[in-house]
Amino acid sequence: MTNKLWFQAGVGIILALVIIRLFIEVQAIFDPFFIIAQTIFVPLLLGGVLFYLSRPLLHVLEKRKFPRWAGVLTILLLIVLIFYLLYAMIGPMVTKQVNALVENAPAIIQGVEDYTQYLFDQRNRLPASIEEQVNSMSGSIGEWASNIGGWILSFLASFISGVVTLVLVPFFLIYLLLDHQKFAPFVAGFFKGERKTWIRKTLSDVDHTLKSYIQGQLFVSFLVGIMLLIGYLIIGLEYALLLSIIGMATNVIPFLGPYIAVIPAIIIALVQDPIMAVYVGIIMLVAQQIESNLITPNVMGNALDVHPLTVITLILAAGNIAGLWGIILAIPVYAVIKTIAKNVYARREEIRDTATKEI
Numbered sequence: 001m002t003n004k005l006w007f008q009a010g011v012g013i014i015l016a017l018v019i020i021r022l023f024i025e026v027q028a029i030f031d032p033f034f035i036i037a038q039t040i041f042v043p044l045l046l047g048g049v050l051f052y053l054s055r056p057l058l059h060v061l062e063k064r065k066f067p068r069w070a071g072v073l074t075i076l077l078l079i080v081l082i083f084y085l086l087y088a089m090i091g092p093m094v095t096k097q098v099n100a101l102v103e104n105a106p107a108i109i110q111g112v113e114d115y116t117q118y119l120f121d122q123r124n125r126l127p128a129s130i131e132e133q134v135n136s137m138s139g140s141i142g143e144w145a146s147n148i149g150g151w152i153l154s155f156l157a158s159f160i161s162g163v164v165t166l167v168l169v170p171f172f173l174i175y176l177l178l179d180h181q182k183f184a185p186f187v188a189g190f191f192k193g194e195r196k197t198w199i200r201k202t203l204s205d206v207d208h209t210l211k212s213y214i215q216g217q218l219f220v221s222f223l224v225g226i227m228l229l230i231g232y233l234i235i236g237l238e239y240a241l242l243l244s245i246i247g248m249a250t251n252v253i254p255f256l257g258p259y260i261a262v263i264p265a266i267i268i269a270l271v272q273d274p275i276m277a278v279y280v281g282i283i284m285l286v287a288q289q290i291e292s293n294l295i296t297p298n299v300m301g302n303a304l305d306v307h308p309l310t311v312i313t314l315i316l317a318a319g320n321i322a323g324l325w326g327i328i329l330a331i332p333v334y335a336v337i338k339t340i341a342k343n344v345y346a347r348r349e350e351i352r353d354t355a356t357k358e359i
Helices: 005-026 027-061 068-102 103-119 128-146 149-187 193-235 240-249 257-272 274-300 308-358
Strands: none
Touching: 027 068, 027 103, 027 193, 068 149, 068 240, 149 193, 193 240, 193 274, 193 308, 240 257, 257 274
């Protein structure tokens, strides 16, 4: 019985639960490690993203006989140049639109409250059940509108703190570019024979999965941002550049990103012209259909192969457990775990076939 897969899996689950329980009991001991991990999490994550984006260029430079240090220095200079050009080209426009949006925030809030009040005035014409829900929503919407200023200040404070934290990103990127090839041999060095080969193959597959997701997701998000910008400019929506950048940024959140991005665009459209909100919805719908049916399948292919129902379940669960970061990281973490599980299963089948042949 001990050789059965279900028995081994059950024992593994029980041991994992026991370890988690013990970890919770002595959690205070690990508080300093949690503080360190929280401090370096965002810089390490962003450094890893930049690493997967810039590694192909590093390989090209090395094929052209560039020393590793020269290739890394070239990549850093190119990243600085790209950010400077982006700042020079779109920075003033974004700053202008942000300032205009802040100045017009009271008018926008008032416009939203007017539309809301109009809807409340029509509640007597609604069925009793819907009228009750509308009445219960009135206080929540008023409270939400009154707290917008506080949320904006909180966001700005978090943004400034994030900028300070980003100082660490170049250091992580440099070390990843310089020493990334040493990681797999270091881990595999603890094993011998076929197991060592399997470890290296598994790490290579995990690396391929992360590369496919990061490079593909960022490229898809960029194309979605371009489509939104074109659509918003065509209909004459105010703050088009700022709203398209928000759409591009939120698109990295699977499934929920488009819905988050369309909310501020619809609010701006309603204040500008009610019919504009319909156009914004159509633009977002068209952009997402093009992205999901044309761009994503051709850019990312079947590298992840995650069912849409699995995506929704993972996002809901991860959001309740870890908030926004859980939503963003749920799919790549699941893809990595799935890749490891596939390799474990393939290894077990290989061992079983070998044993059968020997018999």
